[in-house]
Amino acid sequence: MAQEFMQWLSHPGLNHFLIVSGILFSFGIFAVLTRRNAILVLMGIELILNAANINFIAFSRYGTGTLDGQVIAIFVIILAAAEAAIALAIVLNIYQNFNTINVDEINQLRD
Amino acid sequence: MDLFTIIFYSFAVITLGGGAVVVFSRNIVHSAFALLFAFFGVAGLYVLLMADFLAITQLMIYVGGILVLILFGVMLTSQVLDVQIKTGTIQTFPAVLAVSALAGTLVGIFWSTDWKTTAAPPMEVTAAKIGEMLLTSYLLPFEIASVVLLAALIGAAMIARREKNA
Structure with a gap:
């Protein structure tokens, strides 16, 4: 069993990339769930998007052998850039209005 | 241990180590800079997956664009010269439980599933x-x-x- 596991460890394949992305995804979810600072929540979302991208590209490489996964990963990156720009603009606006960006203290839609 | 294995584990450690610092560091500036290593490690994994264009795109857009944007956000919303730069966490215990369950499930599925793979095409x-x-x-x-x-x-x-006039 142990030898089998070592054998598995020393030959990285599709599963290894998927496991790395799974752990990265869990880190992202943890940041989104626990952080009070809105910018750290955004960083967690970026980690989640990166984990999803690793999956797309790993399956594109080992699963289908075509480049469709890579094209979809490009669209994910485009949307991540748009999301980061909009979200940071909103965070800046919230900071000007409430003087804090702790997500548990912002509980009003208007002042 | 061939070269591919060594490089894979180096980049996996860089990615997951960076991600862990992002999530667990109390200092938001440390988190922002650890995010750099996480993005860089992911770009390395893209290279190992023969996605050269995606790796460069990752470096240019994430490291050059989104990370700088996030750093601007940090600088504009934290009192950098103050002690305000430390950030707190909420509902840590339930989150640890939920995320461990999630991570265990994901890793278990990824590990045990026998994915249908095709022979990897040559690098191009x-x-x-x-x-x-x-x-x-x-x-x-x-x-x-x-x-x-x-x-x-x-x-x-x-x-x-x-x-x-707002």
Whole structure:
């Protein structure tokens, strides 16, 4: 069993990339769930998007052998850039209005 | 232990180590800089997956764009010269439980599933093919993405603008 596991460890394949992305995804979810600072929540979302991208590209490489996964990963990156720009603009606006960006203290839609 | 294995584990450690610091560091500036290593490690994994164009795109857009944007956000919303730069966490215990369950499930599934794989094609330059696909079979999503980026640009400028009499 142990030898089998070592054998598995020393030959990285599709599963290894998927496991790395799974752990990265869990880190992202943890940041989104626990952080009070809105910018750290955004960083967690970026980690989640990166984990999803690793999956797309790993399956594109080992699963289908075509480049469709890579094209979809490009669209994910485009949307991540748009999301980061909009979200940071909103965070800046919230900071000007409430003087804090702790997500548990912002509980009003208007002042 | 061939070269591929060594490089894979180096980049996996860089990615997951960076991600762990992002999540667990109390200092938001440390988190922001650890995010750099996480993005860089992911770019390395892309290279190992023969996605050369994606790796460069990752470095340019994430490290060069999004990370700088996030750093601006940190600088503009934290009192950097103050002690305010430390950040707290909420509902840590339930989150640890939920996330451990999630991570265990994901890793278990990824580990035990016998994915249908095909023989990996030889390394080739992907940029030309990706460009061709973007302008043929993915033309509509490509155009929509350009409109989304324009809308996001205008929207971000509108939202972040200081109101004169608000």
